[in-house]
Amino acid sequence: MTFAISADFIASENNKQEANLGDDYAALGRQLARRGIDIEAMTKRAMDYAVAVPTWGVGTGGTRFARFPGSGEPRNIHDKLADCGVIHQLARATPSVSPHFPWDKVSDYNALRQEAASYELGFDAVNSNTFQDQSGQANSYKFGSLTHADKGTRAQAVEHNIECIEIGAKLGSTALTVWIADGSNFPGQSNLNVAFDRYMQSLQAIYEKLPKNWLVFLEHKLYEPAFYSTVISDWGSNFMAAMELGPKARCLVDLGHHAPNTNIEQIVSRLIRAQKLAGFHFNDSKYGDDDLDSGSVDPFRLFLIFNELVDAEMRAAPGFSPAYMIDQSHNVTDPIESLIASAQEIVRAYVHASLVDRAALAAAQDKSDVMAGHRLIKQAFNTDVSPILAEARMRKGGAIDPLSVYRASGYRTAKAKERPVNGVASAGIV
Numbered sequence: 036m037t038f039a040i041s042a043d044f045i046a047s048e049n050n051k052q053e054a055n056l057g058d059d060y061a062a063l064g065r066q067l068a069r070r071g072i073d074i075e076a077m078t079k080r081a082m083d084y085a086v087a088v089p090t091w092g093v094g095t096g097g098t099r100f101a102r103f104p105g106s107g108e109p110r111n112i113h114d115k116l117a118d119c120g121v122i123h124q125l126a127r128a129t130p131s132v133s134p135h136f137p138w139d140k141v142s143d144y145n146a147l148r149q150e151a152a153s154y155e156l157g158f159d160a161v162n163s164n165t166f167q168d169q170s171g172q173a174n175s176y177k178f179g180s181l182t183h184a185d186k187g188t189r190a191q192a193v194e195h196n197i198e199c200i201e202i203g204a205k206l207g208s209t210a211l212t213v214w215i216a217d218g219s220n221f222p223g224q225s226n227l228n229v230a231f232d233r234y235m236q237s238l239q240a241i242y243e244k245l246p247k248n249w250l251v252f253l254e255h256k257l258y259e260p261a262f263y264s265t266v267i268s269d270w271g272s273n274f275m276a277a278m279e280l281g282p283k284a285r286c287l288v289d290l291g292h293h294a295p296n297t298n299i300e301q302i303v304s305r306l307i308r309a310q311k312l313a314g315f316h317f318n319d320s321k322y323g324d325d326d327l328d329s330g331s332v333d334p335f336r337l338f339l340i341f342n343e344l345v346d347a348e349m350r351a352a353p354g355f356s357p358a359y360m361i362d363q364s365h366n367v368t369d370p371i372e373s374l375i376a377s378a379q380e381i382v383r384a385y386v387h388a389s390l391v392d393r394a395a396l397a398a399a400q401d402k403s404d405v406m407a408g409h410r411l412i413k414q415a416f417n418t419d420v421s422p423i424l425a426e427a428r429m430r431k432g433g434a435i436d437p438l439s440v441y442r443a444s445g446y447r448t449a450k451a452k453e454r455p456v457n458g459v460a461s462a463g464i465v
C-alpha cells in the first residue's frame with residue numbers, strides 16, 4: 036500500500052481556515068458587487084478552468100551544467116501519475132496530464148488510462164521526442180530529426196511521431212505536440228530554405244496520419260539547443276507551416292520561446308484572429324527560455340495574455356479553443372509545489388482577466404481615453420482574487436491552502452522511502 040493524501044486530511048486542514056476564508060470571500064464579494072461583478076460567477080469560472088500538467092514536470096529538471104535530484108522523485112510513469120494526482124487533488128485545476136514518448140512508454144495503454152482515471156486524471160496532448168537518441172535507435176538525431184539531411188533519419192523521426200499518435204489514440208488524447216531541436220550552430224551548417232522544405236515534407240507525412248478529430252500543435256523556439264538558427268524559430272515560421280499543412284495544424288505558444296520583451300499577447304491575438312492558436316506552454320522567464328514557474332517573475336504579462344484570451348472568449352471568436360499546459364523545469368524546488376503554485380497563478384490570471392469591464396474598456400478605447408483604458412486593465416490586475424481561488428478549490432474538494440496541506444501531509448517524505456534512488460542520472464533540462 037503506497038502513501039496517499041486522504042480526503043479526510045484535506046477536510047480537517049480546511050476546517051482550520053474555513054472561517055477566515057468565509058470572511059475574506061464575503062468582503063471581496065461586497066467589493067466586486069460595487070463594481071457590478073457577481074463573485075459567484077467568478078468562482079464558477081475559477082472552478083471550470085483547467086490546465087494540463089506535463090508528466091516530465093513532476094521530475095526534477097536541471098541545466099546543462101548539472102542536475103540535483105530531489106528525494107522521492109518519480110521513477111516511471113506510474114509514479115508520475117501519482118504525483119500529478121496529488122497536484123490535482125489539492126489544487127483542483129489540473130485534471131489532465133500531457134505524456135511524453137518514449138519516456139512514458141508502457142506495454143498496456145488501456146491499463147495506464149485506467150490508472151490515470153483512478154487519480155481523476157485524463158490525458159492531454161501527446162509529445163514526441165526526436166531531440167535525443169534512445170538506446171537501440173538506428174539513426175542519430177545529433178544533426179537533426181524531421182529536417183535531417185539523411186532521408187532515413189527523417190523517416191525514423193516521422194515514424195516516431197506516428198507511433199505517438201497511435202499511443203495517444205489509446206489514451207484518449209486528441210492532439211500531438213511537435214517540437215524539434217533541429218537547427219544549426221554555424222552559418223553554413225545548413226541551408227535555411229532546404230531545412231524548412233524538409234520540415235514541411237516530414238510534417239505532411241505526420242499530418243496525413245492524424246485521426247479525424249485530432250490536431251497537431253506546432254511549437255516554435257527561438258534558440259537552443261541550436262544557437263545560430265532553429266528551423267521553426269518564431270511564430271512567423273510556425274504560422275507558415277500551420278497554414279500550409281491545413282486546418283488540423285495550429286501554433287503552440289510556449290511563453291519562454293520568444294526573444295526577451297516580445298509582445299506575446301499580441302502574437303496570441305493574431306493567432307486567435309487566424310484561428311491558428313493551438314494553445315500554451317505556460318512558464319515564466321527573465322532572460323530567455325528560463326522555464327521558471329508560471330507567474331513567478333512577470334505575473335502582469337501572464338495576465339495580459341489571459342486578457343486576450345478572455346476577450347476572445349467573450350466575443351466568441353471563431354475556432355477559439357486553446358489547449359492549456361504548464362511546461363516548466365523545476366531545478367531548485369519540489370516539482371509538486373511548483374506545479375501547484377503555477378496552476379494557481381494561471382487560474383489567478385484567468386480570473387483577473389475575467390474581471391476586466393470589457394464594455395467600459397471598449398468605450399474608453401473608442402474615445403481614445405488612454406488612461407481610462409489602462410486603469411480598467413490595472414484595476415482588474417490589482418484585485419486580490421485569492422479568496423475566489425481558495426473558495427473554488429474548496430468547493431471542488433481541494434485544499435484552501437494546497438501548498439501548506441501538501442507539506443503537512445508528509446507526502447514527499449513517504450515517497451522518499453517508497454522510491455529508493457536508483458542511481459541513474461537522467462537528463463537535465465527538458
Ligand SMILES: [Mn+2]
Pocket residue numbers: 254289316362
Ligand atoms: Mn514547450
